[in-house]
Amino acid sequence: MKYAALKKENLNKWLEYLKSKARLYAPKKKENQFVFRPVKNVDEACLKYIPTVIPPKKYYFPQKEKLLKFTVEPFHTAKAIAEFEEFILFAVHTCDIAGIQCMDVAFKEGPEDPNYLNRKEKMTIIGIECLEYCDTHANCASMATHVPRGGYDLMLVDIGEKFIIHINSEKGERLVRNVSYIKEAGAEDMAVLCFVREKKKNIFKEEFSAGLDRVYQAFGDGFKHKVWQDVGRRCVACGNCTMVCPTCYCFDVVDDMDLSLNSGLRYRIWNSCQMDDFAKVAGGEDFRKGRENRQRHRYYRKFRYPVDKFNRYFCTGCGRCSRACMAGINLVETVNALMDGGKLNNA
Amino acid sequence: MRKTKPRVAFFDFTDCEGCQLQFANMGEGLLQLTELVEIVNFREIMSEAGQDYEVAFVEGSITTESDIKRIQEIRKKAKVLIALGACAATAGVNGMKNRFPLELAKSRVYGDKAGTVNTIASLPLHKVVKVDYFIHGCPVYIPEVLQVVKCVLMQKPYALPNYAVCVECKMNENVCRYEKDQECLGPVTRAGCNSWCINNGNRCYGCRGLVDNPAADAQKDILLKYGLKADEILQRFNLYNDSLGEKYGQEFK
Structure with missing residues (x-):
């Protein structure tokens, strides 16, 4: 059947x-x-x-996921x-x-x-x-x-x-x-x-002003496009866009001791490239300073980098990032502005 | 081989003692804690007031000259000093006083007795003494308090979250307050409370203070978009935040 x-x-x-x-x-x-x-x-x-x-995603990649149990003395770890x-x-x-x-x-x-x-x-x-x-x-x-x-x-x-x-x-x-x-x-x-x-077929129409090949090309040419300044100026770096994204998979790993101070759990927790400290390293150097660079990075992780690496767009078109952004940063508008060389509607 | 338990004392300055009450109401956790530390001075739960301590939890803001002397004495004795709650960590609601000339604030509160009152600008503890650990919030969030206590006992720094409450709020899958036509300070407020208020149907008042690098003008755009006027926005921010004008400085003033 x-x-x-x-x-x-x-x-x-x-x-x-x-x-x-x-x-x-x-x-x-x-x-x-x-x-x-x-x-x-x-x-x-x-x-x-x-x-x-x-x-x-929360069911196969939970927000906070236990990875490992450990004790310090005697040293022991287990799933x-x-x-x-x-x-x-x-x-x-x-x-x-x-x-x-x-x-x-x-x-x-x-x-x-x-x-x-x-x-x-x-x-x-x-x-x-x-x-x-x-x-x-x-x-x-x-x-x-x-x-x-x-x-x-x-x-x-x-x-x-x-x-x-x-x-x-x-x-x-x-x-x-x-x-x-x-x-x-x-x-x-x-x-x-x-x-x-x-x-x-009569209901669903392509939302971008051109096909994906053109989108991919626009990202290739548009690294210094002014649209990223516009987006960065409006972004509050709340991280909503990445938290709700079905394809964002960044995580942090933390060890959490219980009150015995001799045993604990290792967790992984969702992390976000929109956070201020995400690309900071020891000594305080920040490889992606500024909200405009961090927003640009998010877009490139959907429309350019994964296409080069996996031959797959990492945007699913679900619209969650636009829906969750209270500053009104809209994915379709951003991508279209990048292609048309135009300005964002509500910028 | 259990080392001797560190002796812990609690002190308060200008505050409501609500953060200590959170501590006292911890329940079973408090019993577990007494396995690890010896509480020698905590007036909400005991009558003894020991003066021999290594760890000092200090609630409240510094608001008089005599407060300065007293906190300096506590600092001298304590190996570790912890700012407990918004009043101690950021000056909290006490900071509202700093937005007015001191004489005006005094006369508003004390009327014709203002002249007899000896008070200075409200200061968070770290403006007077070195603070080793900050526990934000009004009141403090007990799971975070326990994290900090563990860090103290392990002699490790506590990694204070430097991202917005929204991050935790989204992980808790709350419906955004803005979706419900309510304004919320989550986007610029430091996380660590597990979006406690929003989980319970409230909005964020920003009691934990702003993230290190708040996008104040972008947040202002949002509040304006949702129909707030400039002075209303200022009120929202001012309840808890930036009484010394260090973070968003001129932008909101």
Whole structure:
């Protein structure tokens, strides 16, 4: 079975079933935004949502992650977590799945990161395809992440009364096989799916004023462009843009003693290139002084450096950095200004 | 081979003693702490007032000439001096006094008795004596207090966060206060409190002081964009911050 169909009236039943199989995480409303949370009550799972405050990254690369237990006398170290639990991420947008693919590239580059890989191994991803824009901040059409491009176990598409489920892995198939109310998708279902996808082409339009090749070129030429001064002047260096990014993977490592002062835990904690001390070294030298240089660096880490290194853009078009920036620094405007040689609209 | 426990004393100057209260209310942690240190002087929890100590936790700002003498005496005795809380670390709310001519401040508070009051500008401890550790916050955040205590006992410096409260707030996945049409000083305020107030539905008042290099004009842009007037912005900043005008200097004055 490659495509299955699930009637909407059976969705909650299926969610209960998924919950019985592994720990289930899904988007949930929080005030006027959304967050991924463990599903307690299946009614709370949201399938139509604006990208969550922080991406589901927190489940495979936690904000603060225990790495190692240690004692000083007698000296001993051990893995902080012996075994990880199985979990299912439900209703992940295609942009966030692209984020997972980016993280894979970064963390699988030698030397591989065992903590990341241990968690990833236990993860099942059930995606949901967006049929319209979440809001005006997204640039997923330019990044071509608005359509499913692999990296998931199951992908749901809402075709009205049913969800079509694309089965993309054996892991995924196990969650739909032998479930009485999930049937193989028929020819009629597939025809509706084609229609829905066709309609989508008229909704999603490239948000950048030119294609990605041109974007890449603009970054090649634009290191000294005045747009970086504009962005730097407005930035408060709060770090929001990097904290919410699905592809930012910088971290710091700290040892934390407990009150015995003889044993403790080693953690890694998310870090951000927007912080004042990020590129400071002993003696106080700072290799990336100034907010304009740090913002520029962030952009280059999405649109130029990873393309050279991994042949992959590290922007997923989710729009979180623009959404989270209270100074109104907007990714699409910045990239367009870099290409057009123009000034930012609200600069 | 347990070495003798360091003797610890608590002192206060101009403050509300709320930071010591945080300490006293620590619960089980306080019992664990007494395994590591001997508390010899802490008037909120004991009647003894020992004068033989190695570590001094000092709450409050320096606001009189006699305060200066007293803190200098404490400094002489203590091997380690810790500024406990906003009043001690940045002058805190006491710093508001410094924004007015001293005589005006005195007459506003004491009326016709102003002449009998002997007071000077509010100073954080480090303006008078050397401070070894700073614990910011109004009140202090106990998990951070414990981090500092451990550093003291291990004779290590405490790495004071030099990034914005937003960083911790985002990691806690709070909905941004600006999304809720509230102004918040998180973007320019020093982290370390694990965004305590925002986690509990409040906004950031900037009690921990500004980061080393605050983008004051960019933050002003943001507050203006969200509809605050210049004097309202000033009020938000002034509650806790920069009473000596060292950080954002002329920009807000």
